[in-house]
Amino acid sequence: MHTSNWHYPTSIRVGAGRVRELADACRSAGIQRPLLITDRDLGSQPMIQQALDDCRRELGQCALFDQVKGNPTGSNVAAGLERYKAGQHDGVIAFGGGSALDAAKAVALMSGQHRPLWDFEDIGTNHLRADPDGIAPLIAVPTTAGTGSEVGRAAVITDEAARVKRTILHLRMMPKVAILDARLTLSLPPALTAATGMDALTHCIEAWCSPVWHPMAEAVAVKGLQMIRQHLPRVVRDGQDLEAREQMLVASSLGAAAFQRGLGGVHAIAQSLGALYDHHHGLLNAIVLPYVLVANQAALHQPMNELAHDLRLPKPGFNGVMDWLLQLRHDCGIPHTLAALGIDERDAELIGRMAFKDGCSHTNPVRHCAEGYQRIFSHAVQGM
Known part of the structure:
Protein backbone atom coordinates (compact mmCIF):
# COMPACT_ATOMS: atom_id res chain seq x y z
CA MET A 1 0.00 0.00 0.00
CA HIS A 2 1.09 3.61 -0.66
CA THR A 3 0.34 7.08 0.66
CA SER A 4 0.99 9.93 -1.79
CA ASN A 5 -0.10 13.44 -2.69
CA TRP A 6 -0.37 14.18 -6.42
CA HIS A 7 -0.81 17.58 -8.09
CA TYR A 8 -1.37 18.10 -11.80
CA PRO A 9 -1.07 21.08 -14.11
CA THR A 10 -2.74 24.38 -14.62
CA SER A 11 -5.18 25.45 -17.33
CA ILE A 12 -3.39 25.24 -20.70
CA ARG A 13 -4.28 27.03 -23.95
CA VAL A 14 -2.55 25.41 -26.92
CA GLY A 15 -2.44 26.73 -30.47
CA ALA A 16 -0.65 29.00 -32.91
CA GLY A 17 -1.51 32.65 -32.34
CA ARG A 18 -3.08 32.16 -28.93
CA VAL A 19 -0.65 34.58 -27.30
CA ARG A 20 -3.20 37.19 -28.45
CA GLU A 21 -5.40 35.81 -25.64
CA LEU A 22 -2.91 37.00 -23.02
CA ALA A 23 -5.09 39.83 -21.70
CA ASP A 24 -8.09 37.50 -21.49
CA ALA A 25 -5.96 34.99 -19.58
CA CYS A 26 -4.98 37.75 -17.16
CA ARG A 27 -8.60 38.67 -16.59
CA SER A 28 -9.49 35.02 -15.95
CA ALA A 29 -6.85 34.99 -13.20
CA GLY A 30 -8.06 38.26 -11.70
CA ILE A 31 -5.07 40.26 -12.95
CA GLN A 32 -5.66 43.87 -14.05
CA ARG A 33 -2.20 45.42 -13.55
CA PRO A 34 0.34 42.81 -14.68
CA LEU A 35 4.12 43.01 -14.63
CA LEU A 36 5.58 41.13 -17.60
CA ILE A 37 8.88 39.49 -16.65
CA THR A 38 11.30 38.18 -19.26
CA ASP A 39 15.02 37.87 -19.95
CA ARG A 40 17.46 40.45 -21.27
CA ASP A 41 17.61 39.08 -24.82
CA LEU A 42 13.88 38.70 -25.29
CA GLY A 43 12.90 42.05 -23.81
CA SER A 44 13.65 43.96 -27.00
CA GLN A 45 11.95 41.48 -29.35
CA PRO A 46 8.73 42.33 -31.23
CA MET A 47 6.79 39.53 -29.53
CA ILE A 48 7.26 41.24 -26.16
CA GLN A 49 6.22 44.64 -27.48
CA GLN A 50 3.13 43.06 -29.05
CA ALA A 51 2.21 41.40 -25.75
CA LEU A 52 2.67 44.68 -23.89
CA ASP A 53 0.60 46.57 -26.45
CA ASP A 54 -2.22 44.00 -26.31
CA CYS A 55 -2.36 44.03 -22.52
CA ARG A 56 -2.16 47.82 -22.29
CA ARG A 57 -4.97 48.19 -24.81
CA GLU A 58 -7.28 45.67 -23.11
CA LEU A 59 -6.31 46.02 -19.45
CA GLY A 60 -5.17 49.63 -19.32
CA GLN A 61 -1.63 48.96 -18.19
CA CYS A 62 1.21 46.44 -18.27
CA ALA A 63 4.82 47.09 -17.26
CA LEU A 64 8.03 45.29 -18.24
CA PHE A 65 10.93 43.85 -16.26
CA ASP A 66 13.52 42.27 -18.56
CA GLN A 67 16.64 41.87 -16.44
CA VAL A 68 16.64 38.09 -15.89
CA LYS A 69 19.89 36.20 -16.52
CA GLY A 70 20.22 32.85 -18.30
CA ASN A 71 20.57 31.21 -14.88
CA PRO A 72 18.30 33.43 -12.74
CA THR A 73 19.72 34.69 -9.46
CA GLY A 74 18.41 35.89 -6.15
CA SER A 75 19.43 39.39 -7.22
CA ASN A 76 17.24 39.09 -10.34
CA VAL A 77 14.29 38.11 -8.17
CA ALA A 78 14.94 40.99 -5.75
CA ALA A 79 15.10 43.51 -8.60
CA GLY A 80 11.92 42.13 -10.15
CA LEU A 81 10.16 42.25 -6.79
CA GLU A 82 11.18 45.88 -6.34
CA ARG A 83 9.71 46.72 -9.76
CA TYR A 84 6.54 44.77 -8.92
CA LYS A 85 5.94 46.65 -5.69
CA ALA A 86 6.87 50.04 -7.12
CA GLY A 87 4.30 49.60 -9.89
CA GLN A 88 1.59 48.36 -7.50
CA HIS A 89 1.00 45.35 -9.73
CA ASP A 90 -1.52 42.63 -8.92
CA GLY A 91 -0.12 39.75 -10.96
CA VAL A 92 2.76 38.49 -13.08
CA ILE A 93 3.13 37.44 -16.70
CA ALA A 94 6.07 35.05 -17.05
CA PHE A 95 7.18 35.27 -20.69
CA GLY A 96 10.23 33.51 -22.10
CA GLY A 97 12.41 30.49 -21.51
CA GLY A 98 12.69 28.56 -18.28
CA SER A 99 14.93 31.16 -16.67
CA ALA A 100 12.42 33.97 -17.12
CA LEU A 101 9.56 31.74 -16.01
CA ASP A 102 11.38 30.64 -12.86
CA ALA A 103 12.35 34.20 -11.92
CA ALA A 104 8.80 35.41 -12.51
CA LYS A 105 7.36 32.63 -10.37
CA ALA A 106 9.74 33.57 -7.56
CA VAL A 107 8.68 37.23 -7.83
CA ALA A 108 5.02 36.16 -7.64
CA LEU A 109 5.79 34.09 -4.53
CA MET A 110 7.68 36.88 -2.82
CA SER A 111 5.19 39.64 -3.64
CA GLY A 112 3.44 39.26 -0.28
CA GLN A 113 5.96 37.47 1.95
CA HIS A 114 7.88 38.73 4.96
CA ARG A 115 10.67 36.14 4.98
CA PRO A 116 13.72 36.02 2.69
CA LEU A 117 13.55 33.95 -0.49
CA TRP A 118 15.82 31.16 0.69
CA ASP A 119 13.47 30.41 3.60
CA PHE A 120 11.19 28.78 1.04
CA GLU A 121 13.76 26.35 -0.37
CA ASP A 122 12.29 22.93 -1.09
CA ILE A 123 13.51 21.27 2.09
CA GLY A 124 11.14 19.51 4.46
CA THR A 125 8.10 21.67 5.22
CA ASN A 126 9.65 25.02 4.32
CA HIS A 127 6.78 25.70 1.92
CA LEU A 128 4.49 26.02 4.93
CA ARG A 129 6.38 29.16 5.92
CA ALA A 130 4.84 31.05 2.99
CA ASP A 131 1.65 33.05 3.31
CA PRO A 132 -0.43 31.57 0.46
CA ASP A 133 -2.55 34.71 0.26
CA GLY A 134 0.63 36.69 -0.40
CA ILE A 135 1.43 34.85 -3.65
CA ALA A 136 0.43 36.82 -6.74
CA PRO A 137 -1.47 35.11 -9.58
CA LEU A 138 0.65 34.18 -12.57
CA ILE A 139 0.22 33.63 -16.32
CA ALA A 140 3.01 31.77 -18.16
CA VAL A 141 3.98 32.03 -21.83
CA PRO A 142 6.95 29.78 -22.71
CA THR A 143 9.11 30.63 -25.72
CA THR A 144 11.25 27.48 -25.51
CA ALA A 145 10.29 23.81 -25.35
CA GLY A 146 12.44 22.61 -22.48
CA THR A 147 11.84 23.29 -18.80
CA GLY A 148 8.07 23.02 -18.73
CA SER A 149 8.13 25.59 -15.94
CA GLU A 150 4.79 26.91 -17.19
CA VAL A 151 3.03 23.98 -15.48
CA GLY A 152 5.37 23.61 -12.50
CA ARG A 153 5.12 24.59 -8.85
CA ALA A 154 8.84 25.27 -8.39
CA ALA A 155 11.53 27.75 -9.44
CA VAL A 156 15.27 27.09 -9.55
CA ILE A 157 17.22 30.19 -8.51
CA THR A 158 20.97 30.65 -8.05
CA ASP A 159 22.12 31.77 -4.61
CA GLU A 160 25.12 33.84 -5.71
CA ALA A 161 26.66 34.09 -2.24
CA ALA A 162 26.64 30.33 -1.69
CA ARG A 163 27.29 29.49 -5.38
CA VAL A 164 24.50 26.94 -5.42
CA LYS A 165 21.15 26.55 -7.16
CA ARG A 166 18.18 26.34 -4.82
CA THR A 167 14.73 25.02 -5.66
CA ILE A 168 11.90 27.18 -4.31
CA LEU A 169 8.55 25.40 -4.12
CA HIS A 170 4.93 26.21 -3.39
CA LEU A 171 1.71 24.95 -5.00
CA ARG A 172 0.43 28.51 -5.44
CA MET A 173 3.44 29.23 -7.70
CA MET A 174 1.83 27.08 -10.37
CA PRO A 175 0.58 29.44 -13.10
CA LYS A 176 -3.17 29.95 -13.39
CA VAL A 177 -2.97 29.76 -17.19
CA ALA A 178 -0.22 28.62 -19.57
CA ILE A 179 -0.31 29.67 -23.22
CA LEU A 180 1.55 27.30 -25.57
CA ASP A 181 1.89 29.23 -28.82
CA ALA A 182 4.36 27.50 -31.13
CA ARG A 183 4.81 30.62 -33.25
CA LEU A 184 6.77 32.16 -30.38
CA THR A 185 9.40 29.42 -30.73
CA LEU A 186 10.00 29.67 -34.49
CA SER A 187 13.02 31.96 -34.18
CA LEU A 188 14.83 29.67 -31.72
CA PRO A 189 18.18 28.68 -33.32
Missing part, protein backbone atom coordinates in the same frame (compact mmCIF):
# COMPACT_ATOMS: atom_id res chain seq x y z
CA PRO A 190 19.00 24.97 -33.83
CA ALA A 191 21.53 24.72 -30.97
CA LEU A 192 19.11 26.20 -28.44
CA THR A 193 16.24 24.15 -29.86
CA ALA A 194 18.34 21.02 -29.31
CA ALA A 195 19.48 21.96 -25.80
CA THR A 196 16.00 22.84 -24.58
CA GLY A 197 14.52 19.76 -26.23
CA MET A 198 17.07 17.56 -24.50
CA ASP A 199 16.12 19.26 -21.23
CA ALA A 200 12.53 18.11 -21.74
CA LEU A 201 13.81 14.62 -22.61
CA THR A 202 15.90 14.53 -19.43
CA HIS A 203 12.88 15.48 -17.32
CA CYS A 204 10.89 12.62 -18.84
CA ILE A 205 13.60 9.99 -18.57
CA GLU A 206 14.67 10.89 -15.03
CA ALA A 207 11.02 10.86 -13.95
CA TRP A 208 10.64 7.45 -15.62
CA CYS A 209 13.66 6.10 -13.72
CA SER A 210 12.62 7.52 -10.34
CA PRO A 211 11.74 4.95 -7.65
CA VAL A 212 8.80 7.10 -6.42
CA TRP A 213 5.34 5.57 -6.81
CA HIS A 214 3.37 7.82 -9.17
CA PRO A 215 1.68 5.90 -12.01
CA MET A 216 0.23 9.02 -13.64
CA ALA A 217 3.67 10.63 -13.85
CA GLU A 218 5.08 7.40 -15.32
CA ALA A 219 2.47 7.42 -18.07
CA VAL A 220 3.04 11.11 -18.82
CA ALA A 221 6.80 10.56 -18.98
CA VAL A 222 6.45 7.85 -21.62
CA LYS A 223 4.12 9.95 -23.75
CA GLY A 224 6.55 12.86 -23.53
CA LEU A 225 9.44 10.66 -24.66
CA GLN A 226 7.41 9.28 -27.57
CA MET A 227 6.65 12.83 -28.73
CA ILE A 228 10.26 13.95 -28.30
CA ARG A 229 11.58 10.95 -30.22
CA GLN A 230 9.31 11.80 -33.14
CA HIS A 231 9.53 15.59 -33.19
CA LEU A 232 12.86 16.80 -31.76
CA PRO A 233 14.96 15.67 -34.76
CA ARG A 234 12.38 17.28 -37.07
CA VAL A 235 12.46 20.64 -35.37
CA VAL A 236 16.26 20.72 -35.12
CA ARG A 237 16.44 20.08 -38.88
CA ASP A 238 13.71 22.59 -39.72
CA GLY A 239 12.98 25.29 -37.18
CA GLN A 240 9.98 26.49 -39.20
CA ASP A 241 8.16 23.16 -38.78
CA LEU A 242 5.24 24.60 -36.80
CA GLU A 243 3.65 21.22 -36.07
CA ALA A 244 6.89 19.86 -34.60
CA ARG A 245 7.37 23.07 -32.62
CA GLU A 246 3.90 22.68 -31.10
CA GLN A 247 4.44 19.01 -30.31
CA MET A 248 7.69 19.86 -28.53
CA LEU A 249 6.00 22.58 -26.47
CA VAL A 250 3.43 20.04 -25.31
CA ALA A 251 6.14 17.43 -24.64
CA SER A 252 7.99 20.00 -22.54
CA SER A 253 4.90 20.53 -20.39
CA LEU A 254 4.50 16.76 -20.09
CA GLY A 255 8.10 16.53 -18.87
CA ALA A 256 7.45 19.02 -16.10
CA ALA A 257 4.26 17.21 -15.08
CA ALA A 258 6.17 13.91 -15.08
CA PHE A 259 8.91 15.08 -12.77
CA GLN A 260 6.46 15.38 -9.93
CA ARG A 261 7.72 11.81 -9.57
CA GLY A 262 11.19 13.25 -8.95
CA LEU A 263 14.34 13.81 -10.99
CA GLY A 264 17.78 12.35 -10.33
CA GLY A 265 21.52 12.47 -10.65
CA VAL A 266 21.56 14.24 -14.01
CA HIS A 267 19.89 17.30 -12.51
CA ALA A 268 21.91 17.02 -9.31
CA ILE A 269 25.13 17.37 -11.34
CA ALA A 270 23.80 19.83 -13.94
CA GLN A 271 22.40 22.21 -11.32
CA SER A 272 25.71 22.16 -9.49
CA LEU A 273 27.58 22.91 -12.71
CA GLY A 274 25.14 25.66 -13.61
CA ALA A 275 25.70 27.39 -10.29
CA LEU A 276 29.50 27.22 -10.68
CA TYR A 277 29.94 27.84 -14.41
CA ASP A 278 26.69 29.49 -15.60
CA HIS A 279 26.28 27.23 -18.65
CA HIS A 280 22.90 26.48 -20.25
CA HIS A 281 20.99 24.04 -18.04
CA GLY A 282 19.52 21.97 -20.87
CA LEU A 283 22.90 21.56 -22.55
CA LEU A 284 24.46 20.38 -19.28
CA ASN A 285 21.65 17.86 -18.82
CA ALA A 286 22.10 16.60 -22.37
CA ILE A 287 25.82 15.99 -21.89
CA VAL A 288 25.62 14.43 -18.43
CA LEU A 289 22.57 12.19 -19.07
CA PRO A 290 24.23 9.05 -20.51
CA TYR A 291 26.96 9.03 -17.86
CA VAL A 292 24.40 9.02 -15.05
CA LEU A 293 22.34 6.32 -16.76
CA VAL A 294 25.43 4.08 -16.96
CA ALA A 295 26.09 4.67 -13.26
CA ASN A 296 22.45 3.77 -12.51
CA GLN A 297 22.32 0.76 -14.85
CA ALA A 298 22.08 -1.88 -12.12
CA ALA A 299 18.74 -0.42 -10.99
CA LEU A 300 17.29 0.13 -14.46
CA HIS A 301 16.86 -3.36 -15.94
CA GLN A 302 13.05 -3.42 -15.87
CA PRO A 303 12.47 0.33 -16.53
CA MET A 304 14.69 0.26 -19.62
CA ASN A 305 13.15 -2.95 -20.95
CA GLU A 306 9.73 -1.33 -20.70
CA LEU A 307 10.92 1.98 -22.14
CA ALA A 308 12.62 0.40 -25.15
CA HIS A 309 9.36 -1.46 -25.84
CA ASP A 310 7.15 1.62 -25.38
CA LEU A 311 9.37 3.69 -27.69
CA ARG A 312 9.49 0.86 -30.25
CA LEU A 313 13.27 1.00 -30.37
CA PRO A 314 15.07 -1.43 -32.70
CA LYS A 315 17.12 -2.89 -29.82
CA PRO A 316 15.70 -3.93 -26.44
CA GLY A 317 16.62 -2.95 -22.91
CA PHE A 318 19.24 -0.60 -21.57
CA ASN A 319 21.49 -0.86 -24.62
CA GLY A 320 18.63 -0.03 -26.94
CA VAL A 321 17.73 3.09 -24.98
CA MET A 322 21.38 4.15 -24.73
CA ASP A 323 21.98 3.68 -28.47
CA TRP A 324 18.94 5.84 -29.22
CA LEU A 325 20.01 8.59 -26.80
CA LEU A 326 23.57 8.74 -28.07
CA GLN A 327 22.42 8.88 -31.69
CA LEU A 328 19.85 11.57 -30.86
CA ARG A 329 22.51 13.67 -29.11
CA HIS A 330 24.79 13.30 -32.13
CA ASP A 331 22.03 14.25 -34.56
CA CYS A 332 21.19 17.32 -32.47
CA GLY A 333 24.81 18.48 -32.29
CA ILE A 334 25.18 17.95 -28.53
CA PRO A 335 28.83 17.62 -27.41
CA HIS A 336 29.82 14.26 -25.96
CA THR A 337 31.83 15.64 -23.03
CA LEU A 338 31.83 18.55 -20.60
CA ALA A 339 35.39 19.27 -21.73
CA ALA A 340 33.85 20.61 -24.95
CA LEU A 341 32.37 23.42 -22.81
CA GLY A 342 35.74 24.18 -21.24
CA ILE A 343 34.90 22.38 -17.99
CA ASP A 344 37.79 20.42 -16.46
CA GLU A 345 38.18 18.34 -13.30
CA ARG A 346 39.65 20.98 -10.99
CA ASP A 347 36.36 21.24 -9.06
CA ALA A 348 35.52 17.53 -9.21
CA GLU A 349 35.49 16.98 -5.45
CA LEU A 350 33.34 20.06 -4.85
CA ILE A 351 30.89 19.06 -7.60
CA GLY A 352 30.60 15.58 -6.12
CA ARG A 353 29.67 17.05 -2.74
CA MET A 354 27.24 19.54 -4.26
CA ALA A 355 25.50 16.89 -6.37
CA PHE A 356 25.14 14.58 -3.37
CA LYS A 357 23.50 17.38 -1.36
CA ASP A 358 21.24 18.47 -4.23
CA GLY A 359 17.61 17.52 -3.61
CA CYS A 360 17.30 15.84 -7.01
CA SER A 361 19.77 13.17 -5.89
CA HIS A 362 17.20 11.89 -3.37
CA THR A 363 15.04 10.38 -6.13
CA ASN A 364 17.87 8.98 -8.21
CA PRO A 365 17.34 5.21 -8.56
CA VAL A 366 20.78 4.62 -6.98
CA ARG A 367 21.85 6.56 -3.89
CA HIS A 368 25.37 7.51 -5.00
CA CYS A 369 27.72 8.99 -2.43
CA ALA A 370 29.64 12.22 -3.03
CA GLU A 371 32.60 10.22 -4.35
CA GLY A 372 30.25 8.44 -6.74
CA TYR A 373 29.01 11.72 -8.17
CA GLN A 374 32.59 12.88 -8.45
CA ARG A 375 33.38 9.82 -10.57
CA ILE A 376 30.34 10.38 -12.78
CA PHE A 377 31.37 13.99 -13.30
CA SER A 378 34.93 12.94 -14.19
CA HIS A 379 33.59 10.48 -16.76
CA ALA A 380 31.46 13.24 -18.25
CA VAL A 381 34.55 15.45 -18.57
CA GLN A 382 36.74 12.73 -20.08
CA GLY A 383 34.18 10.80 -22.15
CA MET A 384 33.44 7.11 -21.84
